[in-house]
Amino acid sequence: MLQTKKKKMIATKGYAALDAGSPLLPFSFERRTPGPRDVQLEILFCGVCHSDLHQVRNEWGRGIFPMVPGHEIVGRVARAGEQVKKFSIGDVGAVGCLVDSCRECDNCKQGLEQYCENGAVGTYNSYERDGKTPTYGGYSKTIIVHEDFVLKVPSNLALEGVAPLLCAGITTYSPLRHWHIGKGHKVGVLGLGGLGHMAVKFASAFGAEVTMLSTSPSKEADSKRLGASKFVLTTDTANLKPLRNYFDFIIDTVSAPHDYSPYLRMLNTNGVHICVGAPPEPSQFRTMALIANRRSIAGSNIGGLPETQEMLDFCSSYHIVSDVEVIDIKDINAAFERMLNGDVRYRFVIDMATL
Numbered sequence: 001m002l003q004t005k006k007k008k009m010i011a012t013k014g015y016a017a018l019d020a021g022s023p024l025l026p027f028s029f030e031r032r033t034p035g036p037r038d039v040q041l042e043i044l045f046c047g048v049c050h051s052d053l054h055q056v057r058n059e060w061g062r063g064i065f066p067m068v069p070g071h072e073i074v075g076r077v078a079r080a081g082e083q084v085k086k087f088s089i090g091d092v093g094a095v096g097c098l099v100d101s102c103r104e105c106d107n108c109k110q111g112l113e114q115y116c117e118n119g120a121v122g123t124y125n126s127y128e129r130d131g132k133t134p135t136y137g138g139y140s141k142t143i144i145v146h147e148d149f150v151l152k153v154p155s156n157l158a159l160e161g162v163a164p165l166l167c168a169g170i171t172t173y174s175p176l177r178h179w180h181i182g183k184g185h186k187v188g189v190l191g192l193g194g195l196g197h198m199a200v201k202f203a204s205a206f207g208a209e210v211t212m213l214s215t216s217p218s219k220e221a222d223s224k225r226l227g228a229s230k231f232v233l234t235t236d237t238a239n240l241k242p243l244r245n246y247f248d249f250i251i252d253t254v255s256a257p258h259d260y261s262p263y264l265r266m267l268n269t270n271g272v273h274i275c276v277g278a279p280p281e282p283s284q285f286r287t288m289a290l291i292a293n294r295r296s297i298a299g300s301n302i303g304g305l306p307e308t309q310e311m312l313d314f315c316s317s318y319h320i321v322s323d324v325e326v327i328d329i330k331d332i333n334a335a336f337e338r339m340l341n342g343d344v345r346y347r348f349v350i351d352m353a354t355l
Ligand SMILES: [Zn+2]
Pocket: 049, 050, 051, 052, 071, 097, 167, 168
């Protein structure tokens, strides 16, 4: 009997949490050999998302360890399978939160892979479609991804600032597009962090009047620089009164537990409170605050592949990138601590040349 020849794997290295709550440490592992439609990226930059921290600490449960986090990836194509059409060696490509999906369900067919009915494959802390091969993320030298899940990166943008667009960017871009938010709309952005600063940039680029709602007075100057025309300190309740029935939309980027009711009352008739931050506990609101002006609470999760490409192209036209602090990978654990304290403006990005 012929023995099946095992495909040669590609050795690489990264930083991993070996188990829940462990600090990230250097870690050697293997990637698959590129298939005919796979692209091999040598990773240049990887953004540090809040969800990386939650997942390496297993705060959402069901963590797969060892875990190499990272889903805001920009890299250079080092190798492409023989049937790859979109990329040539030397091109810059990007990978976000997804590396595969079923491609057959209604959502996938509409380019809404993030809502795949059969479960999209996360870039890390997930299993490939075979249900058993763990995925490892972008805190690493090399990643191999099917070309359909690799985005083209416009050549006029600073690559370290592009990396966070792959999660923080698309997470805020997608709901703004879905609800056709733009000129003539008043938009409140709740929370100025990785997500919030992108929400301000996009909403103002789309022509909306943007108000930053923040608990931190130190964020006022930044929010105006990013494109907000107003800043409201929400810790002083006297500031909230004039905002009653004011907004058409609120983009809520806060992932700590909070009561939605005061913000719902800031929405005008038919206003929508859009959640993109995910508090770990069930959230509270007064139903009457919804009923009173036919308001809604909605949510939105990242974006599909076509929309993510559209966002990158939009960013190219409007020269939008994320505001970043570039770090060495050896400083990742310290960066996690600083991120927990809100001490980053507004995204850490790992320079993978330091690995
Ligand atoms: Zn993320």
